[in-house]
Amino acid sequence: MSTLETNSIGKYSGNNVSIDDSLNLKSYTTTQRDALSSPQAGDTIYNSTTGTIDFYNGSSWNSSSPNTFETPISYLVIAGGGGGGGSRGGNYPGNAGGAGGYRNSYGAELSGDSSSTETPLGILKGTSYAVSVGAGGAKGTGVDGGLHPTVGSNSSFGTVTSTGGGANASGISPSSNSVGGGTGGSGAGGRGSGSGFAGVANQGGDGGAGSASSSAFGGGGGGGASGNGSNGSSSAGGNGGNGLLSFITGTGVTRAGGGGGGVHAGTPGSGGSGGGTAGTEQSNVSNASANTGSGAGAAGKNNNDGGNGGSGVVILRWTTADATISGTRTGLTDGGVQTDGTSSYIVFTAGAGNISFS
Secondary structure, three states: OOOOOOOOOOOOOOOOOOOOOOOOOOOHHHHHHOOOOOOOOOOOOEOOOEEEEEEEOOOEEEEEEOOOEEEEEEEEEEEOOOOOOEEEEEEEEOOOOOOEHHHHHHHOOOOOHEEEOOOEEEEOOOOOEEEEEOOOOOOOOOOOOOOOOOOOEEEEEOOOOOOOOOOOOOOOOOOOOOOOOOOOOOOOOOOOOOOOOOOOOOOOOOOOOEEEEEEEEEEHHHHHHHHOOOOEEEEEEEOOOEEEEOOOOOOOEEEOOOOOOOEEEOOOOOOOOOOOOOOOOOOOOOOOOOOOOOOOOOOOOOOOOOOOOOEEEEEEEEHHHHEEEEEOOOEEOOOEEEOOEEEEEEEEEEHHHHHHEE
């Protein structure tokens, strides 16, 4: 038999029931709920396992909504950028690296390839969500038959995954463009007479095409978060695609620029805004900026090295009053929870592990 407990009962002049304090439904786990004997149609409980209000319709238990107690978490998930290619011999530039995939759900900001912002991820308190921060791709070395650059590693938060930035071969024969992982969050630039590689839809732009004229070669720029890298010419490398600006931490930061194309003789391509590095004509290439997911530039000639791609980053933001990160974050590197007005945010800069909210 059910028991109704109350501190006092007062007269109410309207036609509805008036309750001065919050209504506290009886709490059961899913197992306890299913073990209830002879539930009646209309019986209502709070399900502490799923965080939902459940009701019995006469034959089965049903949640009032799968989203009843979800808390929206805004995210910026950027994968590692692609490595830049080294040059081969005296003539053949490498290929510029593309920026890591860029997925953003904060405010009305742009997501990758200048697409519309995504929907914040609804999380359930007490549930674990995996977080991983992708490393940047390795550079290509500048010797004949040397190492090719590699794509960046994916970054993720729960069901949201950003794809590592594209990388393509170090300096190879002018018409060849197929060695290495060309397609990534943003595409790698082409070289010689090769076309650039496509980026992943809504994550990053395409790589620019390379150009060849007699013994003069310019590599295409790597794609960036905001759009495509530009094409190279016989006397210039293509510029990397620019990154995107986000205020998810309260301060505007541009991230995920593409690498610049190398050139045999002429002007190297510039790196895209947000951390992409420029290509070179006759020197080694600088590494892309860490925790920006930017692509690295490519070397132009005479057996020089490309640059390493920039590592990715995962940034989460939520209304402070709505949730608190609970427990330890083993395996992850972060700067702790910060506040910006009525919101909290956390920046993960390396590693892989699980987080939960309470």
